[in-house]
Amino acid sequence: MDFFTDFLTVQFWTALVTIVFIDLLLAGDNAIVIGLAARNLPKENQKKAVIWGTVGAVGIRVVATxxxxxxxxxxxxxxxxxxxxxxxxxxxxxxxxxxxxxxAGGTLMAAIRTIVIADAAMGLDNVIAVAGAAHGNFTLVVLGLLISIPIVVWGSTLFIKVIEKYQWIIYIGSGVLAYTAAKMITHEKKFEEFFSDNPVLSWTLIAALTALVIVAGVWTNAIRSRKSAHVRKGGTI
Incomplete structure (x- = not known):
């Protein structure tokens, strides 16, 4: 299919929304890296570090994706x-x-370098998630990142505050990632014909893997909470 044919399909827009959501969901690392790397700069240079550091980081991420x-x-x-x-x-x-x-970078160039290097090292999750959601469509990768860049640069800190206030967003996001991951498995060329012939089994696997990830996360967090409660009370684990 050409671009304009793809552009008119529900699958195209669903994948694009998924990619933008993934970019936003995983933008917390960007905001933290930017904040830590630029915190010692004068106010007038902090904005420059944010913009140019993010431009460099996104450039590397596009190529990697x-x-x-x-x-x-x-x-x-x-x-x-x-x-x-x-x-x-x-x-x-x-x-x-x-x-x-x-x-923290002491100079503008040092802060930009730190942002780019740290983002490249920490951005593997984003790269894999976006690549999987794109289903081999390079146009989706570029469009998704172009839409996400300004939001990530100027809105990632706000997005973190929203997530901190509404923790359930993290569970929705994790479910989206798990769903994307399960679809990647069922769309593997070696398995695709089998799952195409058995759609019920395909959707059962997708639902099971998505549920498994969320349940495992809830269970792990519950255990950690109990351990933290014991420590605060001075008890032994």
């Missing part, structure tokens, strides 16, 4: 990417602070 989209066409890599994305969806629910080693 395009490469991953191509790699996912290799036999079994789509399924492997789906399994990895299931793990990412789970970690989203149970994530802990892993940004303590991000150093």
């Amino acid at each position: 395009v490469i991953v989209v191509w790699l996912l066409k290799i036999p079994f890599l789509l399924a492997i990417g789906g399994v990895l994305l299931l793990w990412i969806a789970y970690k989203l629910l149970v994530q802990e602070n892993e940004h303590g080693d991000i150093k």
Whole structure:
């Protein structure tokens, strides 16, 4: 199909909305990295660091995502990417602070460099998720990122505050990632014919994997909460 034919399909818009949502959902890392890297700069340079650091980081991410989209066409890599994305969806629910080693840049260039390098190192989850949701469509990757960039740059901190206030958004986001991951597995070329011939089994697997990720996340968080309660009370675990 050409671009204009794709543009008119429900599948195109569903995938585009999914990609933008994934970008926003995983933008928390961007906001944290930007804040930590630019915190020691003068106010007039902080905005420059945010803009140019994000431009550099997104440029690298576009290239990486395009490469991953191509790699996912290799036999079994789509399924492997789906399994990895299931793990990412789970970690989203149970994530802990892993940004303590991000150093603040003393100069504008140092802050930009820190933002770009840290984002590249931490952006694998975003790359895999977007590549999986794009289903091999490079136009979707570029459009999704173009829509997401201004929102991520100027709205990621606000989005974090919304997530902190409404924790259920994280569970919806994790479910979207798990659903995308399960679809990647069922669309693996080696399995696609089997699942196409057995649609009930396909949707059962997708639903089961999505539910498994969310239940595992809820269960892990419940255990952590109980352990934290014991520690606060001075008890032993």
